[in-house]
Amino acid sequence: MSDKYHQAARDILSQIGGKENVAAATHCVTRLRLALKDESVVNKEELEKIDLVKGSFSANGQFQVVLGPGIVEKVYDEFIDITGAGRASKEDVKTAVEEKLNPLQKLIKTLGDIFIPLLPAIITAGLLMGINNILSGPGIFYRNPDLAFIEVHPAWKDVASIINLIANTSFVFLPGLIGWSAVRRFGGSELLGIVLGLMLIHPDLLNAWGYAAAKAKDAVPYWNLFGLHVQKIGYQGQVLPVLVSSFVLAKTERWVAKRVPEGFKLLLVAPIALLVTGILSFIVIGPVTFSVGQGITNVFMYVFNHFAWLGGLVYGAFYSVLVITGMHHTFLAVDLQLIASTHGTFLWPILALSNIAQGSAALAMMFAVKDDGKLRSMSITSAISAYLGITEPAMFGINIRYRYPFYAAMIGSAIAGFFITLNHVQASSIGVGGLPGFLSIFPKNWGPFFIGMIIALVVPFVLTILFSKRRKADKAADKAA
Numbered sequence: 001m002s003d004k005y006h007q008a009a010r011d012i013l014s015q016i017g018g019k020e021n022v023a024a025a026t027h028c029v030t031r032l033r034l035a036l037k038d039e040s041v042v043n044k045e046e047l048e049k050i051d052l053v054k055g056s057f058s059a060n061g062q063f064q065v066v067l068g069p070g071i072v073e074k075v076y077d078e079f080i081d082i083t084g085a086g087r088a089s090k091e092d093v094k095t096a097v098e099e100k101l102n103p104l105q106k107l108i109k110t111l112g113d114i115f116i117p118l119l120p121a122i123i124t125a126g127l128l129m130g131i132n133n134i135l136s137g138p139g140i141f142y143r144n145p146d147l148a149f150i151e152v153h154p155a156w157k158d159v160a161s162i163i164n165l166i167a168n169t170s171f172v173f174l175p176g177l178i179g180w181s182a183v184r185r186f187g188g189s190e191l192l193g194i195v196l197g198l199m200l201i202h203p204d205l206l207n208a209w210g211y212a213a214a215k216a217k218d219a220v221p222y223w224n225l226f227g228l229h230v231q232k233i234g235y236q237g238q239v240l241p242v243l244v245s246s247f248v249l250a251k252t253e254r255w256v257a258k259r260v261p262e263g264f265k266l267l268l269v270a271p272i273a274l275l276v277t278g279i280l281s282f283i284v285i286g287p288v289t290f291s292v293g294q295g296i297t298n299v300f301m302y303v304f305n306h307f308a309w310l311g312g313l314v315y316g317a318f319y320s321v322l323v324i325t326g327m328h329h330t331f332l333a334v335d336l337q338l339i340a341s342t343h344g345t346f347l348w349p350i351l352a353l354s355n356i357a358q359g360s361a362a363l364a365m366m367f368a369v370k371d372d373g374k375l376r377s378m379s380i381t382s383a384i385s386a387y388l389g390i391t392e393p394a395m396f397g398i399n400i401r402y403r404y405p406f407y408a409a410m411i412g413s414a415i416a417g418f419f420i421t422l423n424h425v426q427a428s429s430i431g432v433g434g435l436p437g438f439l440s441i442f443p444k445n446w447g448p449f450f451i452g453m454i455i456a457l458v459v460p461f462v463l464t465i466l467f468s469k470r471r472k473a474d475k476a477a478d479k480a481a
Contacts, residue, residue, distance in 0.1 A: 130439020316417020
C-alpha cells in the first residue's frame with residue numbers, strides 16, 4: 001500500500017483524538033464514517049489540512065471524513081491496520097452512535113436507513129424513465145408539438161415500451177422494496193417484509209390509482225368481516241402504510257418468536273406474524289395511514305398551487321441545510337407519495353438544481369482562491385461530482401468550510417427553485433440529480449427547467465466570486481487599519 005495512504009490514515013487518527021477515541025469505523029463510497037467517543041477533541045482545522053481530506057462533518061451522531069471514491073477504501077484499510085480495530089459494518093457504526101441521538105434524530109436516521117438501500121433501484125428507474133420520456137415525449141425532436149419520436153419511428157415503440165416496463169417496476173412494486181428494507185431495519189425477517197409489501201398490492205385488491213374513480217362511482221369493493229365492512233383496496237405507490245405495517249410485522253414476529261418453542265417456530269412464527277399484521281393493515285393501518293398520506297399530499301399540493309413561488313424559494317434555499325442535518329432523507333418519502341398520488345413531484349426538480357448550485361459555488365473557488373493549489377484541484381473534482389448529483393465533496397470539502405460559497409449556492413438554488421415552481425415544473429420520477437436531472441423532468445417542462453438550470457449554474461458562481469472579492473477587500477481594510 002502507498003505510503004501516502006498510510007500517512008493520511010495516521011494524520012487523520014491523530015486529529016480525531018487517537019485510536020482510543022474511535023468506537024467503530026466503516027466507510028461508504030466517498031467517506032470514512034466514524035463513531036467517536038468524544039467529538040469535542042477533534043481538530044477539524046488541522047484535519048482538513050491533510051492532503052487527501054476533502055472535508056469533514058458530523059451528522060446523526062457519526063463523524064464523517066470526506067476522501068472521495070477510490071481513495072477512501074485505501075485509507076480505511078490503513079486506518080484499520082493502525083488502530084487494530086476490527087472492520088465494522090455500517091450497522092455496527094450506527095449502533096455505536098444510536099445512544100447519542102434524540103428522538104427526532106432517531107426518526108430521521110431510521111428513515112435514512114430504510115430508503116438509502118433503495119436508492120440504486122430508484123436511481124436506475126429514474127434514468128430509464130427519463131430515456132422513455134425522451135422517446136415518447138411529443139415535441140422534443142420535431143417542430144410539430146404533437147409528434148413524438150416513437151410515432152415518427154414506430155420501430156422504436158416497443159423498445160420504449162420495454163424500457164418503460166423496466167423503469168416502472170421499482171415504483172409499481174415499491175411497497176415490496178420498502179417492506180424488505182423496513183422490516184430488516186426494525187429487526188424482522190426480510191423475506192416476510194417482501195411478502196407483506198407485495199400483499200398490500202395484490203392484484204385481487206382495487207388498485208390504489210383507481211380508488212378515486214371507483215369511489216366516485218360508489219364501486220369500491222368491501223370485505224364483510226362479521227359485519228365489519230373493510231375496503232378491499234391496494235396501496236400501490238404508497239409509503240406510510242407499508243412503513244407502519246413493517247414496524248408492526250417486525251415487532252409481532254419478534255414477540256411471537258420469544259414465546260414459541262424452538263421446534264414449532266418454523267410452523268407458527270411467520271404465519272401468525274403475517275396474519276396478525278395483514279388483518280391490522282387492511283382494517284386499521286392501511287386506511288389511517290392512507291388518509292394521512294393523502295393529507296400530506298394535499299398540504300404540499302395546496303402550497304404548490306397557491307404559493308408556488310414561496311415553496312420553491314424556501315425549499316430551494318434550505319435543501320442544502322437539510323442535507324447537513326440528514327433530514328433530506330425524509331423528503332424521499334414525500335416525493336414518492338406525491339408521485340403515487342399525483343403522478344409527479346415538484347420537490348425533486350429543486351433538489352437537482354440545488355446539486356448544481358453547490359457545484360457552481362465550488363467551481364468558482366478555483367478562480368476566487370488562486371494561491372491554494374489543493375483547493376483549486378479539489379474545486380474542479382468536487383464541482384464535477386456535484387454536477388452529477390453527489391454534493392458531499394463540494395459542500396463539506398469547500399463550500400461549508402469557507403461559508404460564503406455555501407451562502408451563494410443557497411441564494412442561487414432559492415432563485416432557481418422560485419422560478420421553476422412558478423412555472424409548475426414537475427418530475428415524473430426521482431433518483432437522478434444534478435445536470436442529468438432533466439431526464440426525470442416531464443419533457444413539457446424542459447424549457448423552464450433548463451432556464452432554472454442556467455440560474456443554478458450562473459448565480460452561485462458569480463456570487464461566490466463577488467463575495468470572495470468583498471472578503472479580500474475587508475481583510476485588506478482590516479490589515480490597513
